[in-house]
Amino acid sequence: MxxxxxxxxxxxxxxxxxxxxPKGVMVHSTGANNPTLRRYVQPVASxxxxxxxxxxxxxxxxxxxxxxPGLDVCVHGFIGRLADGSVAAVQTLPWDHRGWHSGTGTxxxxxxxxxxxxxxxxxxxxxxxxxxxxxxxAVELTAMLCSQYGLSPLEDGVVxxxxxxxxxxxxxxxxxxxxxxxxxxxxxxxxxxxxxxxxEGDKEEDGMVYFKTLADVPEYYRGAVQKAxxxxxxxxxxxxxxxxxxxLCRTLTVxxxxxxxxx
Ligand SMILES: [Zn+2]
Numbered sequence: 001m002x003x004x005x006x007x008x009x010x011x012x013x014x015x016x017x018x019x020x021x022p023k024g025v026m027v028h029s030t031g032a033n034n035p036t037l038r039r040y041v042q043p044v045a046s047x048x049x050x051x052x053x054x055x056x057x058x059x060x061x062x063x064x065x066x067x068x069p070g071l072d073v074c075v076h077g078f079i080g081r082l083a084d085g086s087v088a089a090v091q092t093l094p095w096d097h098r099g100w101h102s103g104t105g106t107x108x109x110x111x112x113x114x115x116x117x118x119x120x121x122x123x124x125x126x127x128x129x130x131x132x133x134x135x136x137x138a139v140e141l142t143a144m145l146c147s148q149y150g151l152s153p154l155e156d157g158v159v160x161x162x163x164x165x166x167x168x169x170x171x172x173x174x175x176x177x178x179x180x181x182x183x184x185x186x187x188x189x190x191x192x193x194x195x196x197x198x199x200e201g202d203k204e205e206d207g208m209v210y211f212k213t214l215a216d217v218p219e220y221y222r223g224a225v226q227k228a229x230x231x232x233x234x235x236x237x238x239x240x241x242x243x244x245x246x247x248l249c250r251t252l253t254v255x256x257x258x259x260x261x262x263x
Pocket of ligand 1: 174
């Protein structure tokens with residue numbers, strides 16, 4: 001899964017600066033036929049990596065993206081198409097920020113207080129290839145978050161979609177993702193099982209997350225990885241591709257904190 005980062009700093013939700021202790025992940029889909037990430041995600045002048053992000057996402061000429069004030073919605077991430085047509089995920093809030101994605105349910109409680117959220121950008125819901133790619137990215141993102149926050153995906157109420165949240169009394173009455181997944185024979189039980197499979201695969205193999213280029217490496221690792229590249233200690237396979245694993249990024253970051261990359 002390619003994971004970019006473009007925090008929606010102009011959104012009122014970001015500006016509210018409330019945090020949560022994540023207890024689960026809520027999967028949404030947009031309910032509108034527009035699979036492009038640029039529809040929702042755009043950098044502003046102060047966004048780190050603005051030029052690269054604009055190139056990767058493509059520019060939204062309509063000004064209706066979510067990186068602006070006056071909206072009452074915000075999620076932690078989006079999955080959809082980049083400008084080149086490939087499918088990727090973008091982080092749009094710090095994972096432990098309190099999002100505005102679920103509304104309040106019939107119990108009076110809200111998954112906004114407990115769940116990390118992301119939107120899967122819908123297309124016209126008829127393309128199996130796009131569904132497969134978006135579904136796969138959603139599984140991998142959820143697995144990453146479960147791993148990062150020590151969440152058990154099969155535990156009751158941990159990995160749920162918006163409609164699941166409604167049924168549980170912690171979200172407004174939206175149908176997502178049941179308007180989409182079942183068209184391709186999938187539901188949230190399949191999704192949770194695939195998250196578990198991905199986490200188990202991670203343990204058996206050497207970690208699923210690889211970053212192709214330096215630009216793909218998440219910002220919090222990038223400084224350390226850059227230093228290793230600058231020292232010619234990390235070369236990848238030529239052609240500008242690093243294919244560096246998240247494990248290695250983490251190791252380099254620890255070494256960097258110890259000052260070992262500045263010697
Ligand atoms: Zn939703």
